[in-house]
Amino acid sequence: MNPRDQVAESFELMQKLIGYRYEKALHHQIMKAADYSMLSEDVLVLIYHMAKTCGGSILEIGSFLGASTVAAGMGARDSGQSKKFISIEPGGALKDHKLATKNIFKDLTKHVARAGLSDAVTLLNGSSFDPNIVATVKAKLAPGEVGFFIFDADANVRRDIDCYGELLADGCWIVIDDYISATDKAGPTRAQVHELVGAGRLVPLGFYGWGTWVGRWSSGG
Numbered sequence: 001m002n003p004r005d006q007v008a009e010s011f012e013l014m015q016k017l018i019g020y021r022y023e024k025a026l027h028h029q030i031m032k033a034a035d036y037s038m039l040s041e042d043v044l045v046l047i048y049h050m051a052k053t054c055g056g057s058i059l060e061i062g063s064f065l066g067a068s069t070v071a072a073g074m075g076a077r078d079s080g081q082s083k084k085f086i087s088i089e090p091g092g093a094l095k096d097h098k099l100a101t102k103n104i105f106k107d108l109t110k111h112v113a114r115a116g117l118s119d120a121v122t123l124l125n126g127s128s129f130d131p132n133i134v135a136t137v138k139a140k141l142a143p144g145e146v147g148f149f150i151f152d153a154d155a156n157v158r159r160d161i162d163c164y165g166e167l168l169a170d171g172c173w174i175v176i177d178d179y180i181s182a183t184d185k186a187g188p189t190r191a192q193v194h195e196l197v198g199a200g201r202l203v204p205l206g207f208y209g210w211g212t213w214v215g216r217w218s219s220g221g
Contacts, residue, residue, distance in 0.1 A: 001203050001216065010205045013046065013214065020045045030071060036099060036111060037067030039152065039177060040209030044071040047150065050173040051075030056147030057084035059137065059167065061128045061160050062177075064089065065099060066111035068150055073117035084145075085121040086137055088128045128153060128160050137164065144169045149217065152177040155188035158196065165201075170219040174202060180211025 001009075021027055027041075030048065034041040047068050051058055052075035063069045069087045076083040091105030101107050105125045112118055122140070126133045146167045151157045157176055161168075178185040179193055193213055196202040204215045 001218070006203060006205065013049075013206055016049055017042055017045055017208075020049065026074075029074065033067040033070045033111075033115075035067075036065040036107075038064065038099065039068055039212065043175070043177075043209040043212045044068060046208060046214060047071040047175060048075040048078075050148050050175070051083075051085075052079045054083075054147035054173050056169050056172075057141055057145050058086070058148045058150070059141065059146045059164060060085075060087040060150040060152075062089065062151060062153030063087040063108050063123070064104060064152065065101065066108040068152060069108065069112055069121060069123075070115045070117060072148070072150065073112065073115065073120045077117070077120055084141065086124060086140060087121055088124045088126065088133060088137070090127050091125050129163055134163055138167070141167050143167060144219070146172055148173040148175075150175045155185035156192070157189055158192040161196070161201075165217075168217045168219065170217065172217040174213075174215050174217050176213040178211060179207065179213035186211065 030041055030044050034044055044067060048071045051072035058072055058076060060069060076085055089105055089108055093102050094100050109123060112121060124133055143166045147169050149168055149172055151160060176193060178189050180186055197204060201218055202215050203218055206214050208214055
């Protein structure tokens with residue numbers, strides 16, 4: 001992507017976001033999902049947009065309670081096309097937090113079901129780098145098939161791109177959370193994103209919400 005096209009697409013994303021804010025019914029649904037999300041509503045809106053407009057399948061790592069999963073599922077459904085959607089979540093519990101839960105994966109499944117999306121997304125309970133999970137994903141998705149990749153897990157986005165990079169289409173939308181963050185994840189995440197940008201594999205298109213990186217994948221960097 002040349003610099004002129006990169007700037008043009010960055011502005012187009014900002015315009016799209018503003019437009020969605022005026023679609024009251026949709027924005028209301030996104031706001032409901034934001035109640036159980038660590039992502040901002042603007043990022044959830046962009047996830048909806050990217051899932052709706054992307055070509056190919058969707059792969060999410062780090063579903064947590066399912067807000068981004070629901071937003072992406074809604075977008076895929078509203079595209080009018082059949083899109084494979086796989087979301088990976090290790091589960092566990094979260095204490096001493098406004099979104100505290102005794103069972104992350106159970107609540108994720110519940111939120112996806114309440115949104116009427118149980119048949120639209122395959123939820124995998126496990127670590128993204130577990131060999132069995134990797135094998136399951138690669139059995140379901142072909143190389144170059146993924147048009148939208150969401151990463152909202154730990155601070156090792158490079159590890160998962162190394163695991164699944166062959167599945168990403170050239171120009172695949174990429175969303176990476178915690179590029180800027182008050183947590184310990186920000187430093188390593190930012191360093192890995194910079195490395196991938198420098199290598200020509202990631203093309204930055206903006207930062208949204210509380211520090212989420214948005215861009216595209218370049219398979220020929």
